[in-house]
Amino acid sequence: MRAAFFCIAMLSWACAAIAEPDTTLTTPHRSAEAYTQPYASVSDPASRQTFQAGRTLFRQVWTIDGGEDDRFSGLGPLYSRFSCIACHPGNGRGFAPDGPTQSMKAMLVRLSVQDTQQRILPHPVYGDQLNEFGIPGVIGEGIAQLEYQTMPVTLAGGEEVILRQPQLRFSELAYGPLDNVLTSARIAPAVFGLGLLDNIPEEEILRQAQRRKPAGIRGRPNMVWDIAQQKMVIGKFGWKANVPNLRQQIASAFHGDLGITSRLFAAPNCTVTQTTCLATPAIKSPELTDQQLDEIQFYLAALAIPQPAAPTPATQRGAALFKQAQCMECHTDQLRTGQQSGIALLNQRTIHPYTDLLLHDMGEGLADNRPDFSATGREWRTPPLWGIGLAKKVHPEAGFLHDGRARTLQEAILWHDGEASTAKECFKNFSREERSLLLLFLESL
Ligand code: HEC
Numbered sequence: 001m002r003a004a005f006f007c008i009a010m011l012s013w014a015c016a017a018i019a020e021p022d023t024t025l026t027t028p029h030r031s032a033e034a035y036t037q038p039y040a041s042v043s044d045p046a047s048r049q050t051f052q053a054g055r056t057l058f059r060q061v062w063t064i065d066g067g068e069d070d071r072f073s074g075l076g077p078l079y080s081r082f083s084c085i086a087c088h089p090g091n092g093r094g095f096a097p098d099g100p101t102q103s104m105k106a107m108l109v110r111l112s113v114q115d116t117q118q119r120i121l122p123h124p125v126y127g128d129q130l131n132e133f134g135i136p137g138v139i140g141e142g143i144a145q146l147e148y149q150t151m152p153v154t155l156a157g158g159e160e161v162i163l164r165q166p167q168l169r170f171s172e173l174a175y176g177p178l179d180n181v182l183t184s185a186r187i188a189p190a191v192f193g194l195g196l197l198d199n200i201p202e203e204e205i206l207r208q209a210q211r212r213k214p215a216g217i218r219g220r221p222n223m224v225w226d227i228a229q230q231k232m233v234i235g236k237f238g239w240k241a242n243v244p245n246l247r248q249q250i251a252s253a254f255h256g257d258l259g260i261t262s263r264l265f266a267a268p269n270c271t272v273t274q275t276t277c278l279a280t281p282a283i284k285s286p287e288l289t290d291q292q293l294d295e296i297q298f299y300l301a302a303l304a305i306p307q308p309a310a311p312t313p314a315t316q317r318g319a320a321l322f323k324q325a326q327c328m329e330c331h332t333d334q335l336r337t338g339q340q341s342g343i344a345l346l347n348q349r350t351i352h353p354y355t356d357l358l359l360h361d362m363g364e365g366l367a368d369n370r371p372d373f374s375a376t377g378r379e380w381r382t383p384p385l386w387g388i389g390l391a392k393k394v395h396p397e398a399g400f401l402h403d404g405r406a407r408t409l410q411e412a413i414l415w416h417d418g419e420a421s422t423a424k425e426c427f428k429n430f431s432r433e434e435r436s437l438l439l440l441f442l443e444s445l
């Protein structure tokens with residue numbers, strides 16, 4: 001009840017938060033192809049060619065030995081999927097299986113153990129990610145399944161929403177038991193607009209962390225290992241901001257998800273106990289060339305943000321409610337990029353990603369209890385909300401939250417807790433009309 005009072009108290013000064021779309025950074029496409037469009041200024045023949053080459057690499061079905069085309073070889077020995085696009089359909093987000101009889105199609109499971117000195121390490125046998133598949137002669141690690149418990153939540157006015165809490169279990173484990181393991185099931189996020197986020201300077205993220213916030217809301221950066229620089233830096237990508245930059249994120253996806261080595265991840269994706277995996281000779285080293293890494297980095301960095309739908313009185317009211325419910329304290333609507341991007345367009349821009357790129361304690365219900373660098377088992381990075389209204393248009397099954405448990409935006413909001421509990425209570429206590437206006441605003445992004 002206190003939260004409800006708080007929401008009302010704020011009404012008087014809350015105002016609409018819809019920013020003017022910046023047409024140089026956005027694409028007018030609001031179709032299933034909305035996440036696949038380059039910035040309009042990426043139009044000279046050389047840039048177009050690099051963009052196309054990167055696009056091919058992202059969509060390519062990789063093979064073991066290449067056959068006719070050696071450029072796309074090196075899959076495995078252990079891997080999760082044949083292609084990047086398999087988990088990021090239409091460059092969008094993944095989704096969770098509907099129950100234990102379905103396989104994970106667009107998500108993965110991270111693994112680690114805690115040693116006697118409380119250090120978090122990759123699992124000694126299975127490594128830091130479960131790879132379901134192996135090339136002939138190398139057996140896949142096993143299968144991960146999700147089972148759900150459902151629970152009803154009642155909103156102001158009596159509306160009832162059923163949430164589903166996933167429980168992870170493993171079967172067909174080929175390399176022995178997975179006991180005392182820390183796990184984190186994660187769906188693939190969408191991959192547009194990342195050139196801009198990659199270009200947010202550390203000072204801007206620290207500024208977000210230091211910004212004054214209402215009682216109960218904190219927010220701090222993750223500190224992670226940058227392989228190229230060989231030092232700890234602020235993390236930006238991944239559900240726990242567990243990866244420092246776009247290039248390392250791409251190389252780690254090739255390595256962890258497809259078993260493809262690169263300059264940044266030169267050793268094969270096998271643990272010391274996986275002897276058949278280790279004994280499989282690589283047909284080349286590294287399997288992904290620096291040029292290919294450049295191409296795919298350019299491609300992902302050059303993917304434009306869908307232009308929000310034209311504001312209407314209803315979406316403007318929804319935007320005001322979004323602000324009033326404190327959503328914008330974490331889903332910050334303005335960040336300023338630096339000048340480190342190779343794409344000049346992305347330098348020194350004000351953007352509206354609706355994220356502060358910080359970690360927040362989101363409560364017990366969302367906790368994976370698996371620390372990731374300095375992120376605790378209860379902390380998650382605020383995900384960007386730009387383009388989120390098109391998620392289901394891009395892929396009808398698209399899921400929300402780190403493990404895809406939320407099937408709708410409303411379910412995603414209702415899972416908020418911890419630092420976001422006041423925001424969640426505000427939303428629950430809004431009238432049915434107010435809730436639908438807020439959701440309408442999200443759908444307009
Ligand atoms: C098995 C499913 C899967 C495959 C295959 C996959 N990804 Fe991902 N991707 C994910 C998941 C899950 C995350 C979030 C990881 C995390 O939180 O640690 C992610 C995160 C990312 C991100 C960061 C997005 C962000 O906003 O933080 C990028 C970029 C990315 N993947 C690119 C790729 C590329 C390039 C490939 C192909 C080499 C690829 N992915 C293949 C599941 C996948």
Ligand code: HEC
Nearest residue numbers: 325327330360366380381382383400401402412419420423
């Ligand atoms: C304390 C910070 C915080 C506040 C306040 C907050 N959020 Fe979030 N939000 C997060 C984090 C962190 C996640 C990711 C949680 C996860 O995946 O487990 C998230 C996830 C989401 C998602 C799902 C995004 C995705 O990519 O799947 C939506 C939608 C969302 N928030 C909307 C809202 C709305 C609407 C409000 C206000 C009612 C709000 N949030 C308030 C931090 C916050």
